[in-house]
Amino acid sequence: MTASRTVELEGHIIDSGMMQQAFGIVMDMGGNFDVEEFDVGTHKEAESYCRMAVFADSDSELQEILHELHQIGANLTDPVDAHLEAAPADRVVPTGFYSTTNHPTQVRYQGEWIDVENIEMDCAIVLEDGDDPRAYTKVLNAIEEGDLVVTDEAGIRVDPPERPRDSSGPFGFMQGGVSSERPSESLIRQVADAMKQTKEAGGNILVVTGPALIHAGAGDDLARLVREGYIDMLSAGNGFAVHDIERGLYGTSLGMDMETLEHPRKGHKHHIYTISEVIRAGGIAEAVDEGLIGEGVMYECVTNDVPYVLAGSIRDDGPLPDTITDSVEAQNAIREQAHQADMVLMLSTLLHSVAVGNCLSSTTRVVCVDINPATVTQLLDRGSSQAIGMVTDIGTFIPTLAEQVLGEVEPEAANDAAADDD
Template identity: 80%
Template sequence: MTVSREIELEGHIIDSGMMQAAFGIVMDMGGSFSVEEFDIGRHKTESSYARLLVEADDEEQLQSIVHELHQNGANPADPKDAKLTPAPGDQVVPTGFYSTTNHPTFIRYEGEWVAVEDVEMDCAVVVEDGDDPRAYTKVLNAVEEGDLIVTGETGIKVEPPERPRDKEGAFGFMQGGVSSERPSVSTIHQIADAIEETKQEGGKVLAVCGPALIHSGAREDLARLVDEGFVDMLSAGNGFAVHDLERDLYGTSLGMDTESLDHPRKGHKHHIYTISEIIRAGGIEPAVDDGLIESGVMYECVTNDVPFVLAGSIRDDGPLPDTITDAVEAQDAIREQAHEADMVLMLSTLLHSVAVGNCLPSTTRVVCVDINPATVTQLLDRGSAQAVGMVTDIGTFVPILAESLLEEA
């Protein structure tokens, strides 16, 4: 005897691939389906609708299939209110709690759909009761005893962003593609247009930077973008800041002159000397205020009041006084930046980009640039439909981007 459940798909489900994905999920997991209703949108602005009857051999198999369908935007045809269970203790969630995706999510509460605030993946959803109920995400270590946590799959609606039907506007080219063959200069100019549009809309641009940006000689161009207001926030590691500051103090990055490519005598000690001098000054901002640091990305962040988060790792030398060495504290700081960002530039850093990417909703516009194709693919496989990847040298990308933006400014 089989069990069944009706599910619905709505939106641009054909050109976004949602319907094809749903069919594949059901068949791959050993179930079957029949299409009970299918209305096709006949114009660009019209959405489509499909209602499927999904069948499985038993309730456990059916629940697994429905769970996977739900993660891809399919929802039950007869939604009920979400199940809420109090957290039994601080940092303890109820068994079977709903673990979020990075897609826009809604919780059904007392017959109404409530949008979940601050959506990011792998969180719990907390609901606050009252005349104006709220639903929002919490990481597990922030859960407090008594928090009403959404459990199970009932009363939850997920809406993955849909691929646009045309390419109008500055963001029309951003459709999750990764390529080393598309015309690089043209794509960079499109990215510049997207940054311009973000700024014109009052949005914020977050740059996530790795040390390779300094090594490649792109430091001065990124500093100019910060100074001209095209970068509103910076997220990086201890190494990025150290090598940026080292370039100002000693003219080197990790001991190498980025212009002549020479390795000065004792150049291999410059990074640790730099850390020592910044510690002596009391931090990056005091070093800038005292005139010790007079150029570079960190200098422009301080002088232009651009907030930065330097998250530490077990590999760090020093570290700098500004580097956050507590992992949970660093995550919270990164999360706060990510929730404010409207566009994110991930510039040649896998680990920091993954950390920021885990905090982003799938609707945030993302540009990922790295010389390694595997890095770009891994980062964009988060599922964002508003993302583009470029496989190119960061030392080429940033100067062309700066030239394009500063010519238009």
Template identity: 75%
Template sequence: MTVSREVELEGHIIDSGMMQTCFGIIMDLGGSFTVETFDIGRHKTDESYARLLVEADDEATLQSIVHELHQNGANPADPKDVTLEPAPADQVVPHGFYSTTNHPTFVRYDDEWLAVQNVEMDCAVVVDTDEPRAYTKVLNAVEAGDQIVTGETGIRIAPPERPRGQQGAFGFMQGGVSSERPSESTIRQIAEAIEETRADGGKILAVCGPALIHSGAREDLAQLVREGYIDMLSAGNGFAVHDIERDLYGTSLGLDTESLDHARKGHKHHIYTISEIIREGGIEAAVESGTIDSGVMYECVTNDRPFVLAGSIRDDGPLPDTITDAVEAQNAIREQAHEADMVLMLSTLLHSVAVGNCLPSTTRVVCVDINPATVTQLLDRGSAQAVGMVTDIGTFVPLLAEQLVDEA
């Protein structure tokens, strides 16, 4: 005897590949389906609708199929109110709690659909029944008594859609990674997307790795910060150290980024740099005293662009501005990520993945790295909205600055 459930798909389900994906999920997991209703949009902007009867041999198989369908935007045809259970203790969630995707999410409470605030992947959903409102919490922030969403009843997910004929600067941002794309035309489109974000009052976050300094792109990135094309910066201790080392000693990790020669005693420059900034009391104090007078961190301080430096176990020093508590650093990154409307991830695997984990799928992301594994790992972790460029960061940033600043 088979068991069955009806699910619905709505939106640009053909162009986005949602319908094909759902068909594949059902068959791959051992189920079958019948298309009961299929209304196709007849124009480019029209949405489509399909209702499927999903069948399986047993309830466990059906549940696994419905779970996967739900993660890809198929929702139950007969929605019920969400199931809530109180958190039994601080940082403890009920068994079977709903773990979020990074897609826009809605929960049904008291016959009303509530948009979940601050959506990001791998979180719990808390419902404040007094207001009412729904929002995400990371596990370490859960408090005893929080009303946690459990199961998958009363939950809707809306993955980003790709309507046919999408125009505008963001039309090229359809996800994926390639080293075959024409660099100049793609960089021009990224520049247009940045301009469009600024024109709409959006904020742009740059996630930067030390290779950006080593490759000689420091001055161009500093110019983008100075001219207002970058609103926020997220990086590690190493990025800031090498940026400031370039200002104080003309080197990055002891290497002259102009001549590519190893400076005499250059291997000591990064630790000397850390010592000087500690003596000053921090980056802002060093800028105010005149010790630092150029570079990315200088421009951030001078132009009031907030930055987060998240530490790691391998950091030298670290700088006084570096957040060494991992949970505190995550929270600071999360706060930045929730403010960003577009993110440039520039040659850093760990920070790109960390920031990507905090982003909703509606935030536009460009990831640039010479190593294709950086870009593919970001997509594999769930940031499917990211556009990847496999290219030298030392070439990309100057070309981007030329498009934005020189042609402004």
């Protein structure tokens, strides 16, 4: 094999499986490797180090192997400045541009490592020169002619989140994975503790949700969390807002009476009546101001100044005036929320969960809850490895979560739950 480069892996590379994954990548892609140095951490807080030479039959094959290794956090041992090339036209990136992961990333420029701002997956990195150089991500449709775009893997350092042996602390349970055995009261209590810890630290909590939450009867409890200041941003679609407002106006969701579970006469038309009344008022905030909307999640968002993004789709009725129907504009609005979030709750919505997940850094804590395990596994498969998945009924999860967050659990019930954990 004629082509070779040396890479290094640092951190909890054994516990996280990074080292084994690196070996597998090299062999599966037809290369060889030689471990030149390997230092093992001897206690649970200690990190390990591995330096290995990677070999391939050609430079192009080696480059493909290095690209895959780079995605999991293996970095070249001979750092050079990042390669920069000017974008030839608006929305056109140079050939061979570096496509980002969602992990914390640095680029080397004039011998100094610069943190990449607003990191998210599947973007380009643009570098601005000057007295204080900065690097940041841009989606391809935002690239402007002349932008200095990073190409190749040289001069780039990626730092994936690790999974040390010690998983204590309020966020220790967030180690990824999905199981229908996990949605216990104990785990919901841990999610509640994580929310409280996030707020105490001055962080922001984003909720991403679908209309199933309203239909499952959890709207009042989510509204309480908004009212009490535990939700800082809301991302949803036209359907969620419509059914939330419909419930306040008619007591129905999807035409079903939320108290009797019966379908009243003309109940199937309530959602379109709701849309027409909000359009007549001029929007959700205007409908709140005139007293048309007096309860529900959207009401609490308006009255408590909690920003929301309603991203439209081709399936929408109406839609509501607040719904963003331009897909690029909606993506940018979602992206702005995602970059501000320190913790995200994804509640019974596949498409919105994936859309927001694509915009998140791997350091953002994510809890995804859905009765369908495919929703959670698809989120993890698309790169949101920091997410914990809970397969459970959202109508049970949200009320229990609200009780835990707002301290409404009876002492005896809390003691019973603790005993069950033991």
